[in-house]
Amino acid sequence: xxxxxxxxxxxxxxxxxxxxxxxxxxxxxxxxxxxxxxxxxxxxxxxxxxxxxxxxxxxxxxxxxxxxxxxxxxxxxxxxxxxxxxxxxxxxxxxxxxxxxxxxxxxxxxxxxxxxxxxxxxxxxxxxxxxxxxxxxxxxxxxxxxxxxxxxxxxxxxxxxxxxxxxxxxxxxxxxxxxxxxxxxxxxxxxxxxxxxxxxxxxxxxxxxxxxxxxxxxxxxxxxxxxxxxxxxxxxxxxxxxxxxxxxxxxxxxxxx
Numbered sequence: 001x002x003x004x005x006x007x008x009x010x011x012x013x014x015x016x017x018x019x020x021x022x023x024x025x026x027x028x029x030x031x032x033x034x035x036x037x038x039x040x041x042x043x044x045x046x047x048x049x050x051x052x053x054x055x056x057x058x059x060x061x062x063x064x065x066x067x068x069x070x071x072x073x074x075x076x077x078x079x080x081x082x083x084x085x086x087x088x089x090x091x092x093x094x095x096x097x098x099x100x101x102x103x104x105x106x107x108x109x110x111x112x113x114x115x116x117x118x119x120x121x122x123x124x125x126x127x128x129x130x131x132x133x134x135x136x137x138x139x140x141x142x143x144x145x146x147x148x149x150x151x152x153x154x155x156x157x158x159x160x161x162x163x164x165x166x167x168x169x170x171x172x173x174x175x176x177x178x179x180x181x182x183x184x185x186x187x188x189x190x191x192x193x194x195x196x197x198x199x200x201x202x203x204x205x206x207x208x209x210x211x212x213x214x215x216x217x218x219x220x221x222x223x224x225x226x227x228x229x230x231x232x233x234x235x236x237x238x239x240x241x242x243x244x245x246x247x248x249x250x251x252x253x254x255x256x257x
Contacts (some may be wrong), residue, residue, distance in 0.1 A: 001209050002046060002218035003235045004194065005039040005225055007032050007069075009062040009081075010052040016223045022056065028226045036069045036077075039225075042232040046076045046098070048164075048196075048220045054082025055103075060091070067095040080127050080164070084109070089116055093123070101164055103127035104137040106155055107144055117159035125194075126155045131168045133181065148181075149188040162192040162217065170198030174223060177204055179211070186214045196220035200229055202238060209239040 008015050014032040015025050029035050036047055049069065053061030060082060070077050080101030083089050089100045106113050106126045117124040129136045130148040137144060152163055165185055167178040177198045186193055192215055195208050199221045208219045219239075224230040 001205075001212045001216060001239045002194075003044070003205065003232065003239060004046050004048045004078075004218050004220045005044050005232060006048045006050065006196070006220050006222035007035055007039075008050045008052050008222065009065060012062065012065060015052070016226060017052070022052070026223075026226075032065060033069055033072060036073060039232060040073055040075050043236040044075060044232060045236070046078060046218075047073065048194075049077055049079045049081075050101075051079070051081035055080075056082070058082050058084050058104075060088055063091065063095075066092070066097070070096045078125070086112065086116060089120070089124075093120065099123050099125050099161070101125050101127045102160075103129055106151060106160075107135055107137055107146060110154065110158060113155060113160060114158035117161070121159070122161045124160050125162045125164060126151070126160050127164045127166065128152060128185070129166045129168055130181065136168055149185055152185060152189045152191070156189045156191050160191065162194065163189065164194045164196055164220065166196040166220075167198060174198065174200035174227075174229060176200055177208055177219075179207060182208075182211060182216065183214075186211060186216060190215070192217035194218040194220060196222075199224050202230060202235055205230070205235055205239050 013027050014029040014035045015027050051062045076098035078099035079092055079097050083100055083102050084105045092100055102113055128148040131143050133147055135144045135146045135148050135151050170178055175198050177195055182195055205219055
């Protein structure tokens with residue numbers, strides 16, 4: 001199971017929101033590229049990047065910054081946030097992005113998702129961002145009447161490669177992942193699933209690792225890494241496969257990356 005650090009971009013900075021609330025922003029670093037290089041040095045097998053500006057507006061806001069991150073890393077990068085057109089996805093892939101995570105468009109324009117899945121086999125994933133089991137869209141500002149499990153089945157039939165499941169009420173709270181909801185989703189689809197939201201400790205990651213035989217392929221970790229509740233090196237040793245280099249400086253020092 002991959003342990004995947006998250007970098008959420010807002011106004012060009014590396015931030016974390018609490019339960020997707022744009023009014024509750026914690027800024028962790030002014031230079032997301034340095035953060036990305038730092039996680040790579042600690043052994044991250046891939047990176048999860050979200051353009052929060054684009055998620056809210058539907059317009060790419062951090063394209064140049066994402067391109068710089070991708071060009072500077074050796075590990076694959078998956079990107080989500082505001083990808084609501086073919087051109088937006090194509091532009092990211094031209095910059096070397098490994099996977100595109102589509103969310104709002106999966107609900108509002110499923111035909112586009114199907115076309116992209118056919119055009120880019122294995123590279124189109126769908127973000128299932130759920131509040132009380134129902135899919136939220138537009139930067140989590142709106143909640144639909146569609147169950148995440150139902151949308152997963154529909155999208156799997158259209159050929160998407162996998163899913164990133166986020167429990168919004170757990171995201172940024174360090175309250176632990178929603179294991180029952182993940183079990184329901186894994187039972188509803190034969191596509192791989194990456195869990196996101198609530199991871200607070202190595203124990204949480206080991207609980208998720210127990211679901212890997214059922215299709216859980218990764219866990220995205222954000223706030224727990226930035227607050228040092230989880231040590232990425234230790235997490236990769238326990239549940240993942242990482243890249244090992246010289247020991248990097250401590251998080252928060254003046255010599256990132």
